[in-house]
Amino acid sequence: MPSPRYSRSLCWFRRDLRNYDHAALYHALKHSRQVYCVFVFDRDILDALPSRHDRRVEFIWRSVAELRRALRADGGELIVLHERAVEAIPQLAQALGAEAVFSNRDYEPAAIARDAAVEAALAAQGVDFPQCKDQVIFERDEVLTLAGTPFSVFTPYKNAWLKRLTPFHVTAYPVERYLAALAPHEAGPMPTLADLGFAPTNLGELGVRCGMAGGTALLGDFLARIDRYHEARDFPAVKGVSYLSAHLRFGTVSIRQLARAAWDGSQPGAGPGHACWLSELIWRDFYQQILWHFPHVVGHAFKPAYEHIAFPNDPARFAAWREGRTGYPIVDAAMRQLAHSGYMHNRLRMIAASFLVKDLHVDWRWGERHFAEQLIDFDLAANNGGWQWAASTGCDAQPYFRIFNPVTQSEKFDPQGSFIRRYVPELARCPERYLHAPWTMPLTAQQACGIRVGHDYPAPLVDHAQARAVALALFAKD
Numbered sequence: 001m002p003s004p005r006y007s008r009s010l011c012w013f014r015r016d017l018r019n020y021d022h023a024a025l026y027h028a029l030k031h032s033r034q035v036y037c038v039f040v041f042d043r044d045i046l047d048a049l050p051s052r053h054d055r056r057v058e059f060i061w062r063s064v065a066e067l068r069r070a071l072r073a074d075g076g077e078l079i080v081l082h083e084r085a086v087e088a089i090p091q092l093a094q095a096l097g098a099e100a101v102f103s104n105r106d107y108e109p110a111a112i113a114r115d116a117a118v119e120a121a122l123a124a125q126g127v128d129f130p131q132c133k134d135q136v137i138f139e140r141d142e143v144l145t146l147a148g149t150p151f152s153v154f155t156p157y158k159n160a161w162l163k164r165l166t167p168f169h170v171t172a173y174p175v176e177r178y179l180a181a182l183a184p185h186e187a188g189p190m191p192t193l194a195d196l197g198f199a200p201t202n203l204g205e206l207g208v209r210c211g212m213a214g215g216t217a218l219l220g221d222f223l224a225r226i227d228r229y230h231e232a233r234d235f236p237a238v239k240g241v242s243y244l245s246a247h248l249r250f251g252t253v254s255i256r257q258l259a260r261a262a263w264d265g266s267q268p269g270a271g272p273g274h275a276c277w278l279s280e281l282i283w284r285d286f287y288q289q290i291l292w293h294f295p296h297v298v299g300h301a302f303k304p305a306y307e308h309i310a311f312p313n314d315p316a317r318f319a320a321w322r323e324g325r326t327g328y329p330i331v332d333a334a335m336r337q338l339a340h341s342g343y344m345h346n347r348l349r350m351i352a353a354s355f356l357v358k359d360l361h362v363d364w365r366w367g368e369r370h371f372a373e374q375l376i377d378f379d380l381a382a383n384n385g386g387w388q389w390a391a392s393t394g395c396d397a398q399p400y401f402r403i404f405n406p407v408t409q410s411e412k413f414d415p416q417g418s419f420i421r422r423y424v425p426e427l428a429r430c431p432e433r434y435l436h437a438p439w440t441m442p443l444t445a446q447q448a449c450g451i452r453v454g455h456d457y458p459a460p461l462v463d464h465a466q467a468r469a470v471a472l473a474l475f476a477k478d
Contacts, residue, residue, distance in 0.1 A: 005100075006032040006128075008183070010093050012103040013039045013078070014111075016134055016251035017063040018212045019070045021172035023132035028102035029178035036096050036183050037071055037078045039064050041196055042085040044114070055201045055342040055376045059210050061193055062203070063252050066211035068190060076182030080190045086114055090121035099127060104134035104251075107292045108380045135251060136285045137161075137169050137259055140292050143285075150293040151286070152302075152395040158282050170260035206341055208246075208376070215247035223261060230276035236334075236345035237418035242277070243343075245377035248284070255281070287385035290395055297384055299365065301393035306400075309363075309393075309474055317360040320461055321352075322370055324424075327453075327460035329436060330410035331355045333423035340423070342376040347413055353390035354404040359467040361474065364391035392475065400475035403468050410436040426457045 009032035011025050017039075019025065028035045046057065068078040081088050093101050101122055106115065119129040133139050143160050144150060151157035193200060203210070209217055222242040225232075232240025247253040262278035294302060301307040320326050324335035334348035344352070349371075356367045368387040372378050388394025392402075414420055417435040421428045427435060429449035434441035439453050439460055446452055453459055 004031050004033050004181075006098075008032065008034045008036070008096060008098045009100040009102055010089075010096060010098040011035055011037045012089055012101055013037060013064075013067065014103060014106060014251075015249065016104045017060070017067050018215075018252055018254065019067060019074060020175055020212075021254040021256055022104075022175055022251075023134035023173055024102040024104045024130075026173035026175045026178070027130065027132055028100070029175065029181045032100070032181055034183040035076070035102075035181050036098065036185055037076055038089070038092060039067070039078055039080050040085040040088050041080070041082045041191060043082065044084055044086070046196060046198075050373055052198050053201050054198060055203055055208075056378065057196065057198045058193060058201050058203050059208065059246060059376055060250060061196070061198075062210035063212075063250055065190060066213065070212065071182065074179045074182055075184065076179075077185040077187050079185060079187045082191045082196055086117045086121070089118050090125060090127075093122060093127050094125055100130060101127060102130050102132065105131045105139065106135075107139070107288050109291075109295050109298055135248075135255060136288050137255060137281075138164065138285055138289070140289065143289065150289060152290070152294075154283065154286055154396045157286050157289075158279065161282050161285065165263065170256045170263060172254065172256055172260075201342075202340075210252070212252050215244065215253035218242065218244050218247065219253060219258070219261070226261075226277060227271045227273045229273035231273075233276070234347045234413050236337075236348055237414055237416070237422075241346065245379075246343075249377045249379050255284075283385075284382060287381040290385060291381040294395075297388065297394070298380065302388055302395045303393055303397075306391075306393040306475070310477070311357075311363045311474065312361050313363055313366065314360070317461060318356070318362050318366055320458070321356050321360055321362070321367075325458045326355070326360075327439065327458040328355065328359075328406045328410075328464075329417075329420045329424050329427055329438065330414060331406055332458075333414075333420045336423040338371075338374050342374055344371075344375070349386055350390055351404055351406060351409050353387055354398075355406055357391045358403045358471040359406070359462055359464060361467070361470060364388065364393060401472060403471060405464060407437045407464065424457070426451060 009028045011028040016022055064080060068080065071078045079092065089101060106112065122129045138161060143157060143164060151160065222244065229240065232238045244253060248255065259278065259281050262274050262281060291297060321335060324332040324339065326332055331352055334344055334352045338344045353367055356362050357364050364387045368383060371383055385394060389397045392398055392400035417432055420435060427438060430438055430451060431445060431449065434445065438457060441453065451457055
């Protein structure tokens with residue numbers, strides 16, 4: 001067996017908070033005699049957050065604590081810092097005498113700039129900075145058109161993605177073979193949430209399962225019902241989706257692990273649930289490559305023709321949408337779920353986004369920013385892609401003239417109103433026939449169920465038919 005290339009290396013954990021099937025950790029261990037591990041609560045990120053009660057920070061904090069315990073059990077340690085990563089990583093590498101810093105590649109513009117600064121600082125010290133592919137199956141230029149250009153339409157991208165996929169691409173990195181290279185270290189105590197400047201949220205009350213243990217439990221639960229995924233995934237009152245999005249975002253599960261389960265089950269003879277889920281995982285790769293090839297989508301429309309739509313951007317309408325008091329029950333239930341839990345079902349994300357842009361005529365960037373602040377699973381590529389899809393400004397987006405009707409969407413995807421009644425308790429006694437459009441309920445029926453529309457629950461903020469006509473004119477004019 002050849003000697004390891006490096007005597008000492010540092011593995012920098014970021015959005016990959018697990019100790020198994022981890023590309024950077026695998027390569028660091030395989031090519032080094034000793035490997036130290038670090039996670040940085042980056043002040044450049046944390047100090048910019050608008051709230052000191054951020055569920056994402058608590059999710060990460062709990063997951064980092066679990067990762068630290070796991071690495072200790074493996075014979076190593078996780079050094080946990082609360083500093084500026086661009087300064088802390090080169091300083092720590094120098095202090096440890098590391099010859100290389102391994103990390104997994106990130107495709108977000110701010111992360112790319114951070115990594116470039118770190119790489120330059122390390123190079124000045126004579127330290128290598130190997131980066132690995134870990135959070136996607138295919139990255140950057142791995143799936144291109146026959147002309148060698150990036151895809152901007154999903155279906156041909158998906159077909160090319162599937163054609164390229166082999167068992168190799170979903171095979172786990174055997175980290176466990178090289179654990180002897182983990183280096184112990186006398187690390188100080190891990191910073192508390194208070195040390196980071198944050199307060200506990202309601203994650204515990206919500207029963208959110210963080211870390212690798214949470215991801216493993218959710219995956220096991222989902223695989224037991226994946227056969228119905230294609231039928232159940234659009235109904236928010238039904239346990240139909242995987243609930244793994246936050247775990248994918250922070251790497252407490254492995255994308256290869258998930259894609260392998262989906263692909264194995266989608267082979268000939270298997271049910272359509274696996275294939276449907278695999279398609280959703282491919283959407284995730286698709287939006288990551290869009291962000292990589294077209295970074296202007298951050299803050300700008302993918303389609304230049306829709307960059308300067310003259311949205312009225314009424315702050316009062318935006319506030320009503322944000323607070324779940326638009327008068328459209330399915331929209332209000334979705335927004336209240338988000339505020340309460342930091343989670344929103346994907347079908348509801350589409351409905352809520354379409355309503356903000358096409359009914360309330362508010363710029364999609366306002367909604368994108370709000371979701372970015374609220375979602376535990378916030379991922380720049382997916383959030384931006386989803387909002388631009390709903391706003392008809394993005395790649396392979398819904399045409400601007402196809403506008404969700406919030407009432408028919410509600411009737412179709414929450415037919416009994418179970419989801420609405422949970423998050424809009426004012427309507428709990430509302431008869432089913434009126435629940436999706438309570439303003440149509442006669443006054444006698446309102447009195448019978450103890451609710452006055454416009455008093456106990458808002459009257460509709462806009463008339464959908466009229467708002468639709470305005471949206472069509474806005475897009476046609478631009």
